[in-house]
Amino acid sequence: MTEQEPPELPRGIALAWGVAANPQRGPKREMSVERIVDAAVELADAEGIGAVSMAAVASKLGFTPMSLYRYVSAKDDLLLLMQEEATGLPPESHQDLDGWQAQLRALFEAQVLVYLRHPWMLSLPISGSPITPNSSSWLDAGLAALEPTPLTAEERVAVALSVTGHARWYGTVLAGYSDSARSSGLSPDEVSAREAALFDRVITADAYPALRHAIDDGVFVSTADPFRFGLERILDGVEAYIAGLDRGEPHRGESEWVDVEPAELAGDRRLREARKAVREAEKALRAARKLERQSLREAGERLAKAKKPV
Template sequence: MTETEPPELPRGIALAWGVAANPQRGPKREMSVERIVDAAVELADADGIGAVSMAAVAATLGFTPMSLYRYVSAKDDLLLLMQEQAMGLPPESMRELDGWRERLLGLYVEQVLLYQRHPWMLSVPITGSPITPNSSAWLDASLEALEGTPLSSDERVAVALAVTGNARWCGIVQAGYTEQSRGSGLTADQVAVRESELYDRVITADEFPALRRAIDDGVFLSPADPFRFGMERVLDGVAAYIDALDRGVDPEPPTEWIAVDPAELAGDRRLKEAQKAVRDAEKALRAAHRLERQALREARERVARASAR
């Protein structure tokens, strides 16, 4: 019986772990993977991920693009190594926090800060689990925080992913506001005021009653952090789940992934046409409801004017 050979590590992952073969030719002491990644990260921090190309990095270092390819053979590998370096290791201070909840919340905050320092990381596509040393260390830190709990391994990974996902979502929104500020010259507070004013112009109580009430309550000008609130409530749920396990209750966790029907992904023309017809009908229905609400409002105003005479 022959044992199956383990898959070969992709070059980018092998470089991250320091087990890739060194180039046989090319500039030696003057060039290294570390120098290439340092230069790429500096470019991305200054001008965004769009500024990073093999040619731009080579020009920064004073070499030709071909000389870089001897060390990093593809841009995707460079992006992976950039993300790995920018991410770094989770702070050791996380281990000093008391209890699983405080440690997870601390890891959440640190990840949000990472995205603020390196917003370009949010533009790097997710193509699977990042099997690199630093990424593994962050996941390990979350799992270690949960080791004293009765959660199963599946459940611990699920909680770790919730922390990472919430941090990434917060980072995406904050990076967007930062970009708005940079492009418009407005401060973050001024961007929020302008956004609130735009909502105020288009959101009516008839069409979006709940959102209108939120706007009137000043939600878009509130200093409260909705992402931190959401993260705390997620952890409340985890705490309640752990408490149920401690009391001997065994809640049944969901096991099915949310997935689009494969028939939709097959690109069937008739199905796409039918789905478009449904979207158009829903749009027409919304427009009809809008006209109905407008007509009703105008009718009420006429009745009120007639009663006042």
């Protein structure tokens, strides 16, 4: 039985690891993968990811697009290398902190800062596990922080991914608020106040009782950080789980993904049409219930008015 050959590294990943073959022709010394990536990152930081094209990067460097293609043969490879460059390495200072929780908090905060410095990264799709050097270093740092715990290898990965995923979601929201503040000229607090006022106009106690209650309690203008609260509860949950393991309780691993029908993943046309019909029916039902609530309220007001003494 012959051993299966390992898969060939895609060129973008090979470039990230520095093991791709150098171009045989093209500008010497003046051009390099590093210069191309640096220029692309500068362009994305200044103007957004939509401004990045091979032609725009080539123009920024003073070369033709064909010169770039000798070094980076596809835009997808360029985006991968840009993400790798912008991600950078995790700060070594987190290793000086005591305990896995403190170290994961520090990594969380550092990741959020990466997204705030390079918000265009958040628009890039997640196409798989981190295979490039810098991205792998972040995952390695999270796993290293959890090594002293009794968690299994699978559980350590799950915890590390929970923290990094929460950091990405936090970065998405913060970057969105920052962009809104820049484009509107308002401060972040003023953006929150405007958002609260908009919610206040459209959210009624009849249709959204729990959300209306939250608005009345001032959640949208509160200085409390819901993402920090969420992170702490993730860590508290892992701490409680570890305490159970220390008491001899068994590991509780889950092996199944979200249950999705194969036809839904395949994009079956008739299934899409059926899903659309269900959504339309649900929308009509919500509208009918809203009308029902309004009619009940108006009927109650008329009844109360009729009962008043003349």
